[in-house]
Amino acid sequence: MKIAVISDIHEDIVNLKVALKKIEKFKADEIICLGDISGFSIPYYHHLNSRNAHECISLIKSTCKTVVLGNHDMHAAKILPKHCNFFKYPDNWYELNYQQKKEIAKNIIWLHEENDLDPLYTENDLQYLKTLPEYFIYKTPKINILFTHYAYPNISGLKKEFFTYTDEFFNHFNFMDINNCTISFIGHTHIQGLLMVSRKKINSLRFGEVNLKSKPSCLGIPSIALNKKKNGFCIFDIDKMVVNTIKI
Numbered sequence: 001m002k003i004a005v006i007s008d009i010h011e012d013i014v015n016l017k018v019a020l021k022k023i024e025k026f027k028a029d030e031i032i033c034l035g036d037i038s039g040f041s042i043p044y045y046h047h048l049n050s051r052n053a054h055e056c057i058s059l060i061k062s063t064c065k066t067v068v069l070g071n072h073d074m075h076a077a078k079i080l081p082k083h084c085n086f087f088k089y090p091d092n093w094y095e096l097n098y099q100q101k102k103e104i105a106k107n108i109i110w111l112h113e114e115n116d117l118d119p120l121y122t123e124n125d126l127q128y129l130k131t132l133p134e135y136f137i138y139k140t141p142k143i144n145i146l147f148t149h150y151a152y153p154n155i156s157g158l159k160k161e162f163f164t165y166t167d168e169f170f171n172h173f174n175f176m177d178i179n180n181c182t183i184s185f186i187g188h189t190h191i192q193g194l195l196m197v198s199r200k201k202i203n204s205l206r207f208g209e210v211n212l213k214s215k216p217s218c219l220g221i222p223s224i225a226l227n228k229k230k231n232g233f234c235i236f237d238i239d240k241m242v243v244n245t246i247k248i
Contacts, residue, residue: 001029001140001237001238001239002026002027002028002029002235002236002237002238003028003029003030003031003032003138003145003235003236003238004023004026004028004030004031004032004233004234004235004236005031005032005033005034005147005185005221005233005234005235005236006019006023006031006032006033006034006064006221006224006233007033007034007035007036007070007149007186007187007188007221007222007223007224007233008034008035008036008070008187008188008190008222008223008224008225009033009036009037009056009060009223009224009225010036010037010038010039010040010041010044010045010051010072010223010224010225011037011038011039011040011047011051011052011053011056011119011225012045012047012050012051012056012224012225012226013050013051013052013055013056013059014047014050014226015047015224015225015226015231015248016056016059016060016224017059018248019224019231019232019233019248020059020063022233022246022248023233023235026235026244026246028235030065030066031063031064031065032064032065032066032067032136032138032147032185033060033064033066033067033068034068034070034147034148034149034185034186034187034188034221035067035068035069035070035071035072035073035132035149035156035157035187036070036071036072036073036149036157036187036188036223036225037053037056037057037060037067037070037072037073037129038053038056038057038072038073038075038076038116038119038121039070039071039072039073039075039076039112039116039119040053040116040117040119041112041115041116041117042115042117043115044115044227045225045226045227046226046227047225047226051117053076053119053120053121053125054119054120054121054122054125057121057125057128057129061128066136066138066147067132068132068133068134068135068136068147068148068149068156069129069132069133069134069149069156070149070156070157070187070188071110071112071149071156071157071158071188072112072116073129073132074129074156074158075110075112075116076116076119076121076126076129077121077126077129077130078094078126079129079130080093080094081134081156081158082134083134083135083153083155083156084153084156084158085153086108086153086154086159087105087108087109087158087159090104098111098113098114101113107160108159108160109158109159109160110157110158110159110160134148134149134155134156135147135148135155136148137179137181140238142238142239143181143182143183143238144179144180144181144182145181145182145183145184145185145236145238146175146176146179146181146183146184146185147184147185148184148185148186149186149187149188150186150187150188150189151163151168151169151171151172151186151218152171152172152174152175153171153175157187157188162188162189164202165202166197166198166199166200166201166202169197169199169202169218170199172184172218173199173216173218176216176218177216181216182214182216182217183212183216183217183219183236184216184217184218184219185218185219185220185221185234185236186218186219186220186221187220187221187223188220189220190222190223190225190227190229191204191220191221191222191229192206192207192222192229192230193205193206193207193208193222193230193232193245194206194207194210194219194220194221194222194234194243194245195218195219195220195221196210196217196218196219196220197217197218197219197220198215198216198217198218199215199216205245206245207230207232207245207246207247208244208245209242209243209244210242210243210244210245211240211241211242212241212242212243213241219234219243221233221234221245222245224248230247231247231248232245232246232247232248233245233246233248234246
């Protein structure tokens with residue numbers, strides 16, 4: 001069985017179509033999206049003239065059986081997180097102005113008003129985002145796989161942090177253990193290639209195939225969105241325990 005994993009589209013309809021076309025050649029049984037369908041940030045992306053968040057959501061809805069929320073998606077649809085123990089969002093968070101949010105946030109969480117353009121979603125698009133989970137566990141006879149936008153407890157990428165040391169993934173591996181998951185996929189970091197994290201080691205790998213061992217692994221995948229980094233997606237062959245990271 002093969003699962004294709006995509007993440008961080010950021011309204012890049014051109015690259016999303018290219019990725020889905022390439023995924024067809026691998027005959028994946030299912031496509032899973034790790035969020036951030038929306039979130040075009042002017043300082044980071046260069047597809048202003050072709051961005052189309054509405055069309056991206058339409059494609060995702062028709063091709064991906066499972067989608068989890070990213071931080072930009074939650075901002076666009078005004079969703080308060082259910083799983084967040086590092087910041088207490090006021091119930092009226094989305095009624096506050098930017099200056100009020102900035103004072104409360106104290107630079108702990110992302111304030112997307114600073115850079116994100118309006119994704120111009122339809123009401124149906126927003127309602128669809130509101131139905132999405134913050135994490136998903138894919139159960140198979142062989143293994144259970146955890147899918148999140150980023151690492152626990154920051155599973156939706158709301159907090160302004162990126163892990164670089166194994167100790168920082170301690171809580172994520174505990175979350176995997178609690179949910180009996182051997183493999184975890186995360187997005188958010190826009191890595192060039194594959195980030196492979198074990199309890200003792202972090203490896204940044206190039207695009208290509210990697211054989212997974214029996215020990216628990218957290219795998220960070222590249223983005224779909226066009227930016228200064230190389231983009232791509234992953235194909236996970238569950239039977240062979242092989243992950244193939246492919247450039248777009």
